[in-house]
Amino acid sequence: MNSHNPTPLPARLRDIAYAEDMTETAGNTPLVRLRVLPREWGIKATILVKPEFLNPTGSVKDRMAIYLLRQAERKGELSPGGTIVEATSGNTGAAVAMFAAAHGYRAILTIPDKMSAEKINALRAFGAQVHVCPTAVAPEDPRSYYETAKRIARETPHSYFVGQYFNTDNIEAHYRTTGPEIWRQTKGKIDVLVGGIGTGGTVSGTARYLKEQNPKVAVIAADPEGSVFYHYFKTGALPEAHPYLVEGIGDDFLCPTLDLTVIDDICQVSDRDCFLMARDLTRKEGICGGGSSGGIVLAALRYAQEADLAEDKLLVAILPDHGNKYISKIFNDEWMREKGFIE
Ligand code: PMP
Numbered sequence: 001m002n003s004h005n006p007t008p009l010p011a012r013l014r015d016i017a018y019a020e021d022m023t024e025t026a027g028n029t030p031l032v033r034l035r036v037l038p039r040e041w042g043i044k045a046t047i048l049v050k051p052e053f054l055n056p057t058g059s060v061k062d063r064m065a066i067y068l069l070r071q072a073e074r075k076g077e078l079s080p081g082g083t084i085v086e087a088t089s090g091n092t093g094a095a096v097a098m099f100a101a102a103h104g105y106r107a108i109l110t111i112p113d114k115m116s117a118e119k120i121n122a123l124r125a126f127g128a129q130v131h132v133c134p135t136a137v138a139p140e141d142p143r144s145y146y147e148t149a150k151r152i153a154r155e156t157p158h159s160y161f162v163g164q165y166f167n168t169d170n171i172e173a174h175y176r177t178t179g180p181e182i183w184r185q186t187k188g189k190i191d192v193l194v195g196g197i198g199t200g201g202t203v204s205g206t207a208r209y210l211k212e213q214n215p216k217v218a219v220i221a222a223d224p225e226g227s228v229f230y231h232y233f234k235t236g237a238l239p240e241a242h243p244y245l246v247e248g249i250g251d252d253f254l255c256p257t258l259d260l261t262v263i264d265d266i267c268q269v270s271d272r273d274c275f276l277m278a279r280d281l282t283r284k285e286g287i288c289g290g291g292s293s294g295g296i297v298l299a300a301l302r303y304a305q306e307a308d309l310a311e312d313k314l315l316v317a318i319l320p321d322h323g324n325k326y327i328s329k330i331f332n333d334e335w336m337r338e339k340g341f342i343e
Contacts, residue, residue: 004021004102004103004104006020006021021102021103022056022098022102023056023062023066023070023098023099023102023103025055025056026055026056026062026063026066027055027062027063027177027178027181028181029050029051029052029054029055029181030050030051030054030185031048031049031050031182031185031186031316032048032049032050032051032287033046033047033048034047034048034049034285034287034297035285036284036285037280037281037284037285037297037301038301038304040284041301041304041305042305043301043304043305043309044309044310044311045191045304045309045310045311045312045313045314045315046313046314046315047300047301047304047315047316047317048186048314048315048316048317049287049289049293049297049316049317049318049319050178050181050182050316050317050318050319051287051289051319052318052319052320052321053288053289053290053293053319053320053321053322053323055095056095056098057091057094057095057097057098057122058091058094058321058322058324058325059091059094059095059320059321059322059325060091060178060202060318060320060321061091061092061094061095061164061320061321062094062095062098063173063174063177063178064092064095064164064170064173064174064201064202065086065092065095065096065099065162065164066095066099067169067172067173067176067177068162068164068167068169068170068173069084069096069099069103069160069162071169072160072162073103077160078105078160079158080104081158082105082106082158082159082160083105083106083107083108083156083158083159083160084096084099084100084105084106084107084108084159084160084162085107085108085109085149085152085153085156085159085160085161085162086107086109086110086149086161086162086163086164087109087110087111087145087146087148087149087150087164087165088109088110088111088123088145088164089111089112089115089119089198089247089248090111090115090116090119090120090122090123090247090248090325091119091248091320091321091325092162092164093107093109093111093119093123093128093130094119094122094123094126096109096128096162097109097122097123097125097126097127097128098126100126100127100128101126101127106129107123107126107127107128107129108128108129108131108149108152108156108159109123109128109129109130109131109149110130110131110132110133110145110146110148110149110152111123111130111131111132111133111145112132112133112134112135112145113132113133113134113135114135114243114245114247115247116247116325116326116328116329117328118324118325118326118327118328119247119325120132122325131145131148131149131152133145133148135243136243138252139252139253146165149161164199164201164257165199165255165256165257166255166256166257167257168256168257170199170201170205170257171200171201171204171205171208171257171259172205173201173205174201174202174203174204174205174206174209175205175206175208175209176205176209178202178205178206178209178318179205179206179207179208179209179210180209182206182210182316183209183210183213186314186316188213188214189314190210190214190217190314190315190316191216191217191218191309191313191314191315192217192218192219192220192300192303192304192309192313192314192315192316193206193207193210193217193218193219193220193315193316193317193318194219194220194221194222194296194299194300194303194315194316194317194318195207195219195220195221195222195296195317195318195320196221196222196223196248196249196292196295196296196318196320197221197222197223197227197229197249197250197251197258197266198248198249198250198251198292198320199251199255199257199258200255200257200258200259201257201258202318202320203219203221203258203262203263203318204257204258204259204262204263206318207219207259207262207263208259208262211262218264218265219262219263219264219265220263220264220265220266220267220299220300220303221263221265221266221267221299222249222266222267222268222269222292222295222296222298222299223249223250223266223267223268223269224244224246224249224250224268224269224270224271224274224295225244225268225269225270225271226241226242226243226244226250227241227244227249227250227251227252228241228250228251228252228253228254229250229251229254229258229266230266230267230268232254233260233263233265233266234266238254244271245271245275245291245329245339246269246271246274246275246291246292246294246295247290247291247292247326248290248291248292248320248321249292249295249320265303267298267299267302267303269295269298269299271291271339271341272341273294273295273298274291274292274294274295274298275291275294275329275330275336275341276294276341276342277294277295277297277298278290278291278293278294278323278326278330279294279330279331280294281293281294281297282323282331287319288322288323288324289319289320289321289322289323290320290321290322290323290325290326290330291326291329291330292320292321293319293320293321293323294330296317296318296319296320297317297319299317300315300317303315
């Protein structure tokens, strides 16, 4: 670190409780009970959600980005004067941009143009340089946000490319933090884990840890219509992807940060499902998650209902990000009407 290198606090203040910078505040999110939706669905089991939107930049991706960047600092791959480069659907970018601001690095981020204005502007708010790239091109197209980030990293001296889609430490971050937290918080009583797949890091790492503790833990992932994971999981064949609106989950290719061997089933959800459930979750439970949170809660409710989970069973659903990131979309009636999701 450089000018952001911490100087010790005066002796009198050393025993006070504080974080040296915002990046230290990630993780240790609570578990919160759903009280209304399970009752409406006739579900007897307990459903707890883990609102990862309580992380410092409002998403689960703070854990992974901070883990990878700290490791890069330790290995000397990221050092004073360095530039962090990443391809992001917005949440990893916010985490990277926060880390860069707090530790004195430059950040250059690429993001597809379908992502919300709130997410794109948040990156700039932290001082990052942002390249908005077309969504509707193949991942290997030089204009795609993946390829653009790779090119920028190649062309920028003293840069560190995070690479959340191929760096398997993405899984490790959740294996070391999210998994043990849930195990500890539930006193090992978790029966079912539900999450979403973007890179796959969250579900893969968390599930791997939980299944090592108890192989009977069932793991269910929500996948949006248009993404390839559901079809691949069911048939072994990779279908053609088609565009969809929900942000951060689903993809058009398989990446090494997704470990399908720890996933027991995939539940397909539509854009409409995700958005309407995100609104319901906010109004009925007071839990304001984004569209992927809506899809994940719907997958959790469907699973608990179809499996007729007994009263003493415990399901935990990971909510990836905050609804505040989608005020102009999911929580904007005009946008919802325009897209045909509400009357
Ligand atoms: N939901 C949202 C809103 C996200 O941004 C992401 C990350 N792309 C996910 C879910 C999925 O997380 P992961 O990449 O760990 O699979």
